[in-house]
Amino acid sequence: MKLLVITDIHSNPDKIYSYLDENPVDEIIITGDVTEFGPEDLFINTLNKFSQYANVHALFGNCDPKNADKLLDESDATSIHDNVSNIGNIKLVGFGGSNPTPFDTPNEYTDEELYDNLNKYSDELNADAFSILVTHAPPLDTVADKIPSGEHVGSCAVRKIIEETQPTLNLCGHIHEAIGQDKIGDTTVINPGDANSGHLCIIELSQDDIDNKNVKNIELITIEE
16 A cells, blocks of 8 residues: 655645656545635645545644535545544544644644544544544644754644654644654654645555554655756
8 A cells, every 4th residue: 555645735736746646555545734725715726636536534733724624524535633533444633724834824723622632533543443643733742843953842742742642643734844653652744745846755565564553665856846
């Protein structure tokens, strides 16, 4: 199984469309900021376009429209915001938006709100099955949340729920330049970088990987001009 993970499209999906035209995948996971503050029809149309390539599992970011949770339900994508979904035997748990930023963007939550909402799904995240926690906000103090100044600006709530439940994967975004992967205990954390600039991640999983909760084949890709 080949998973495409993208985030922070910010109304500029064309590089990823071009990649998919030449590189088929089985499933697509979008971790938010599909648009740059809308408009609503662009949010829906972008998800619908991606759905023509493969099954899409998506949530919204802090820069998507304020009603993006409802727009997800109007699209062809499967909403994983505040929801549990499945890819075969893989469990997906998601929550969109971000912890507070200096920019007062449309979809921000306190870390207390993020934790309370994610904690509802603790049983799914720490189950024996392969589980993926999908968040727009990265966990605090990882390579995935580090801005150029060196400051870590991720969510302590996302980190706490990972420490407590140890999902197999955390797929996140939000911090465009924080491209990379990290570990929190047994959980692999991946921030693909912003799709707006041509960044994406491919994860290949065999049935053995899924059965044994292994993540061995991760490729972080930058689409060249």
